[in-house]
Amino acid sequence: MEDEPAIADLVRLYLTRDGFGVHLERDGEAGLNAARRLRPVACVLDIALPGLPGTEICRRLREAGDWTPVIFLTARDDEVDRIVGLELGADDYVTKPFSPRELVARVRAVLRRSAGGPEGADRQRVVGPVTLDPARRTVTAAGSPVQLTSTEFDLLAHLMARPGRVFTREELLAGVWGYAAHAGTRTVDVHVAQVRAKLGPASVIRTHRGVGYAVDA
Amino acid sequence: MEDEPAIADLVRLYLTRDGFGVHLERDGEAGLNAARRLRPVACVLDIALPGLPGTEICRRLREAGDWTPVIFLTARDDEVDRIVGLELGADDYVTKPFSPRELVARVRAVLRRSAGGPEGADRQRVVGPVTLDPARRTVTAAGSPVQLTSTEFDLLAHLMARPGRVFTREELLAGVWGYAAHAGTRTVDVHVAQVRAKLGPASVIRTHRGVGYAVDA
DNA sequence: GGTGTGTGTTCGAGTTCGGTAAAGCCGGGC
DNA sequence: GCCCGGCTTTACCGAACTCGAACACACACC
Numbered sequence: 001m002e003d004e005p006a007i008a009d010l011v012r013l014y015l016t017r018d019g020f021g022v023h024l025e026r027d028g029e030a031g032l033n034a035a036r037r038l039r040p041v042a043c044v045l046d047i048a049l050p051g052l053p054g055t056e057i058c059r060r061l062r063e064a065g066d067w068t069p070v071i072f073l074t075a076r077d078d079e080v081d082r083i084v085g086l087e088l089g090a091d092d093y094v095t096k097p098f099s100p101r102e103l104v105a106r107v108r109a110v111l112r113r114s115a116g117g118p119e120g121a122d123r124q125r126v127v128g129p130v131t132l133d134p135a136r137r138t139v140t141a142a143g144s145p146v147q148l149t150s151t152e153f154d155l156l157a158h159l160m161a162r163p164g165r166v167f168t169r170e171e172l173l174a175g176v177w178g179y180a181a182h183a184g185t186r187t188v189d190v191h192v193a194q195v196r197a198k199l200g201p202a203s204v205i206r207t208h209r210g211v212g213y214a215v216d217a
Numbered sequence: 218m219e220d221e222p223a224i225a226d227l228v229r230l231y232l233t234r235d236g237f238g239v240h241l242e243r244d245g246e247a248g249l250n251a252a253r254r255l256r257p258v259a260c261v262l263d264i265a266l267p268g269l270p271g272t273e274i275c276r277r278l279r280e281a282g283d284w285t286p287v288i289f290l291t292a293r294d295d296e297v298d299r300i301v302g303l304e305l306g307a308d309d310y311v312t313k314p315f316s317p318r319e320l321v322a323r324v325r326a327v328l329r330r331s332a333g334g335p336e337g338a339d340r341q342r343v344v345g346p347v348t349l350d351p352a353r354r355t356v357t358a359a360g361s362p363v364q365l366t367s368t369e370f371d372l373l374a375h376l377m378a379r380p381g382r383v384f385t386r387e388e389l390l391a392g393v394w395g396y397a398a399h400a401g402t403r404t405v406d407v408h409v410a411q412v413r414a415k416l417g418p419a420s421v422i423r424t425h426r427g428v429g430y431a432v433d434a
Numbered sequence: 435g436g437t438g439t440g441t442g443t444t445c446g447a448g449t450t451c452g453g454t455a456a457a458g459c460c461g462g463g464c
Numbered sequence: 465g466c467c468c469g470g471c472t473t474t475a476c477c478g479a480a481c482t483c484g485a486a487c488a489c490a491c492a493c494c
Contacts, residue, residue, distance in 0.1 A: 135381075135382050135383065136381045136382060136383060136431065136434065137383045137425055137428060137431075138381070149426065149427070149480080149481060149482085150425070150426055150427030150428055150481085151427075151481080151482075183482085183483065183484085184483075184484065186441090186483085186484065186485090187482080187483055187484070189441065189442070189443090190442090190443085190444095190482085190483070190484080191482085191483095192442090193441095193442060193443060193444095196442095197443095207440095207441070207442095209440070209441075209490095209491075209492090210439090210440070366469085366470060366471085367470090368470080368471070369470095402472075402473075403452085403472085403473070403474085404471075404472055404473080406452065406453075406454095407453095407454085407471085407472075407473085408471085408472095409452095409453095410452095410453060410454065413453095424451095424452070424453090426451065426452075426480070426481080427450090427451070427452095427481085435494100436493105436494085437492100437493090437494080438491105438492090438493090438494105439490105439491090439492085439493105440489105440490085440491085440492100441488100441489080441490075441491095442487105442488080442489070442490090443486100443487085443488075443489090444485105444486085444487085444488095445484105445485095445486090446483105446484105446485100447482105447483095447484100448481105448482085448483090449480105449481085449482075449483095450479105450480085450481075450482085451478105451479085451480075451481085452477105452478095452479085452480095453476105453477090453478090453479095454475100454476090454477090454478105455474105455475090455476090456473105456474085456475085456476105457472105457473085457474075457475100458471105458472080458473075458474090459470100459471085459472075459473090460469105460470090460471085460472100461468105461469095461470095461471105462467105462468090462469090463466100463467090463468085463469105464465105464466085464467080464468100
């Protein structure tokens, strides 16, 4: 649940990309009803929502014996103490501005915890001669290891998460850099070039003129 | 055992939901008696309790040869409580504010551990020239023994539990220190430096700039 | 071939990040 | 009490990285 459309869309995009089904509500009351009706595996709630504040939604769910994991989005650090656990029974929180990646990671962590299971294996991704391991943050091209910087790695990981899918520069900026990024879109080009150079002849990133970038499916 | 009703109820609800039978006491003396009478599989103790502090309950149980797993609830940032608790033979602790789910996870983990569970936690770990023995809490580098402090050992053990896997500072703070906090401190860096210095040229800890640390796979 | 839009590449200033030394803090032992 | 060892915090500096401007190049359309 989230009232700012831009953020909401981004969050949805990310969670969807990671295999979660996402239902979105912009209003507190509607959100509470949806949570009750749909019985989701987890809720992501903005603290400030029109209609009914997120905290209140959480409280009511708990009151009704609903222990669906809840993750809060909050703009302020000082709200945090109140949120987690004690009064409300929330499971985690993320402060704005946040990277969508971080949110996804926390959703996963919360689900893992509530499932009590061992760590879910971040799966290795392979495209042509290039392999990428998210947990180890390693990349190999044609068998040899490749040293990428943090941003370069995230960029490649993002592209390789959905081989064949074309990402616009804006999407990449939002996804890799975070929605609060102030970088210009040409920054993406520069980093793509850098990754290509490091991958050498094995480069799998293809330009879609006038649109963006993708890795070969 | 917990004196604040709101927190106590929350904890009970969560544990119950996860299939644990829960007996609740609000007072230290009563708690100690209950623990002796009921012989629970585990105790969750608030440090601050009316009547008898949680630390004292733990101490007395241990004194009487009772090694029931104990998990402490401590006030935030209260380093004193943490140390005392662990020295008294506690098995784990959770700092307020905590996520109820986290508490449940820790209870499960403690039980798993005390059951001598399937965790390969006690197996010796070898990475390059470095070996680490969790049971003996010893480390050798290139054949010679290395003296590590308790924190340093835990840190290295944590990293070596999954060679190659990159841990963020936040993950390490949570896993090694038990802080549920969202980082913002250099503590991890300093300890990493310390471990590196002691391991000498055999140092296997690699920095992943902008991410965290890992040991070479 | 000319032109214009979009992309590749280079490069340096500015910033961020991590290593390190040193000081503060706290508890335990003497 | 005092000192001592270990943990945490702070401050500084060098190294690594980022980002955007500037220019070169490629492609598409005329």
